[in-house]
Amino acid sequence: MSTQPSDALTTSFPKNQIKVLLLENIHSLAKEAFENEGFQVETLTVALKPEELKDKIRDYHVLGIRSKTQLTAEALSEARRLLAVGCFCIGTNQVDLEFAKERGIPVFNAPFGNTRSVAEMVIAEVIALARQLFQRSSEIHSQSWKKVSAGCYEVRAKTLGIIGYGHIGSQVSTLAESLGMRVVYYDIVSKLPLGNARGCNTLQELLRESDFVTLHVPATPQTHQMIGSAQLQGMKKGSYLINASRGTVVQIPALVQVLQSGHLAGAAIDVFPEEPEGNQSRFVSELQGIPNVILTPHIGGATEEAQANIGTEVPAALIRFVNSGSTSGAVNFPQVDLAPTQEGHRILNVHHNIPGVLSEINGIVSRLGANIQAQSLSTDPKIGYLVLDTDRALSNEVKTAIENLKASIKTRMLY
Numbered sequence: 001m002s003t004q005p006s007d008a009l010t011t012s013f014p015k016n017q018i019k020v021l022l023l024e025n026i027h028s029l030a031k032e033a034f035e036n037e038g039f040q041v042e043t044l045t046v047a048l049k050p051e052e053l054k055d056k057i058r059d060y061h062v063l064g065i066r067s068k069t070q071l072t073a074e075a076l077s078e079a080r081r082l083l084a085v086g087c088f089c090i091g092t093n094q095v096d097l098e099f100a101k102e103r104g105i106p107v108f109n110a111p112f113g114n115t116r117s118v119a120e121m122v123i124a125e126v127i128a129l130a131r132q133l134f135q136r137s138s139e140i141h142s143q144s145w146k147k148v149s150a151g152c153y154e155v156r157a158k159t160l161g162i163i164g165y166g167h168i169g170s171q172v173s174t175l176a177e178s179l180g181m182r183v184v185y186y187d188i189v190s191k192l193p194l195g196n197a198r199g200c201n202t203l204q205e206l207l208r209e210s211d212f213v214t215l216h217v218p219a220t221p222q223t224h225q226m227i228g229s230a231q232l233q234g235m236k237k238g239s240y241l242i243n244a245s246r247g248t249v250v251q252i253p254a255l256v257q258v259l260q261s262g263h264l265a266g267a268a269i270d271v272f273p274e275e276p277e278g279n280q281s282r283f284v285s286e287l288q289g290i291p292n293v294i295l296t297p298h299i300g301g302a303t304e305e306a307q308a309n310i311g312t313e314v315p316a317a318l319i320r321f322v323n324s325g326s327t328s329g330a331v332n333f334p335q336v337d338l339a340p341t342q343e344g345h346r347i348l349n350v351h352h353n354i355p356g357v358l359s360e361i362n363g364i365v366s367r368l369g370a371n372i373q374a375q376s377l378s379t380d381p382k383i384g385y386l387v388l389d390t391d392r393a394l395s396n397e398v399k400t401a402i403e404n405l406k407a408s409i410k411t412r413m414l415y
Contacts, residue, residue: 011323012345012413015039018322019059019081023047024066026088027311034062037319047277054078062318064088065095067298068277073099084321086314089301090114090168091246093219097332101383104350104410106330108317111167113310114301118244119171121300122214123179125268129212129240130155132266134294151265156180161210163203164245165191169216173197184209188222207234212242219246229254238265244300247271256286259293266292270300325387325414327378334378334385344373345395346414349386351407353379361386364401370394383409 015038022030025045034041039062047068048056057063057079064086065071071085073096085095087109100107128134130153139146160176162169162185173183173194183197186206193199200206203226207213213235217223227241228251235241241264243250252273258264269287275298276283287293301307320326320337325348328337340346351357358377365372365388373389390398395413403411 011415018061020062020064021057021060022064023069024088026064026066027307029308029311030064030088030315033312033315033319037322039322050075057082062086062322064314064318067091067094069094071095071100076100076103076105079103079105084108084318086318088310088314091218092331093246098382101332102409104383106321106327106333108314108321108330110310110313111329113313114303114306115167115171117303117306118168118216118300119175121270121296122168122172122242122244122268123175125242125244125294126155126160126176126181126212126214126240128294129242129266129268129292130158132292135292155212157182158211159184159209161185161200161206161213162197162216163187163206163213164216164218165193165197165199166216169214170194172214172216203231204234207231208236210239211236212240214242215245215249217245217249219248223249225249225251227251227255229257232258233263235264237263240264240266240268242268244268244270247273247275252286256290259287259290266294268294268296270296271298327385334380334383336376336378336385336387338374338376338387338389340415341373341389343392344389345392347386347388347390347395347399347402347411348414349388349402349411350409351384351386351405352409353382353384354407357384357405357407358386360405360407361388361402365390365398368394368397368401370398 018039020034020039020041022043024047031041031043050070050072053075059081061081061083063082066088071094076096076099082105085100085105085107087095087107090109090111092107092109095107097107132152157180159182162172165185165187169185176183177195184200184206185197186200186203226249232254255267259267272285287295317329324340325346326337327333327335370391375388377384377386399411399413402408
């Protein structure tokens with residue numbers, strides 16, 4: 001069932017006054033989607049520095065960012081009108097999610113948009129590493145002809161180990177099997193295998209078995225520098241490491257050591273612990289100059305198709321939230337998706353998750369003599385999110401009384 005209100009419903013805050021700020025050269029499809037809703041849209045091609053961001057976002061209702069913008073608690077504290085944030089990428093570690101939640105601001109991302117693009121690049125790197133293609137290309141660009149087969153292999157019948165079997169990891173699994181590779185994977189969450197892939201009980205088991213290891217994990221305290229000296233030494237001699245996930249997952253000095261010693265035969269790294277702010281910046285890494293190491297500037301999801309997909313996926317979620325209060329797909333918020341009513345008014349309330357709040361709210365409705373046409377409440381350990389449809393005649397009184405509850409964080413009349 002659609003969660004979009006009908007044209008007959010009028011939002012309590014006019015759509016043409018909702019201001020959207022899109023940073024970091026987000027795809028033009030996003031701008032079109034918001035403008036088609038009647039929103040005001042401003043776009044910038046760059047990320048803003050923290051001080052600039054604090055000043056800029058004060059009067060915006062929706063913010064769209066990619067991976068370079070750091071949306072800190074300090075910046076969010078200045079965002080007095082902010083309703084929602086859209087991360088036009090998979091990762092959300094650039095946003096202080098807990099603080100956003102405590103301010104009643106849901107954060108949405110694009111968990112599917114660049115899946116295929118990253119997966120295809122990983123498979124390309126598996127083959128390129130196995131055949132030393134970048135070395136041969138570099139040599140011939142330097143006018144050196146080295147036609148060799150030593151140390152070059154087919155990937156058929158080799159074992160690919162996937163750490164993190166989510167959207168991208170499972171897609172890599174499918175593509176690798178089509179090449180005749182054996183696939184093993186490890187994930188902290190139990191996942192059903194695709195095709196003939198096999199789950200490993202431990203990370204060490206996967207590292208020990210794999211000819212190629214590819215990382216597809218988020219940036220969390222648990223994954224921070226999870227691949228260090230012990231893990232790299234635990235990999236097969238002559239194997240390869242690929243990281244297109246997050247730069248903080250791999251300890252670069254330890255990787256340099258195993259590459260220079262010959263324990264690993266090569267690596268492909270697309271993400272780094274520290275990355276330049278823009279394309280004109282100089283970049284230096286200890287990995288530069290090591291043979292059979294592919295270094296790319298965080299381009300795993302940088303395809304026209306991926307950016308177009310993301311430019312459609314994230315605005316759709318943000319527009320659903322603005323139009324109906326739906327938090328379906330939000331990464332930091334309780335999930336509520338209540339079909340719109342044609343007869344009543346809709347109130348949205350975010351509150352601290354303490355006992356008795358729903359009883360208080362229902363008591364308000366009863367005391368005022370209003371009628372609940374529909375309501376949906378979802379909670380997590382810290383907050384509750386309530387969508388309440390009630391009589392039009394008494395909706396303002398109900399909204400004001402709910403807003404004044406001690407537990408309330410943010411309350412607004414949607415329509």
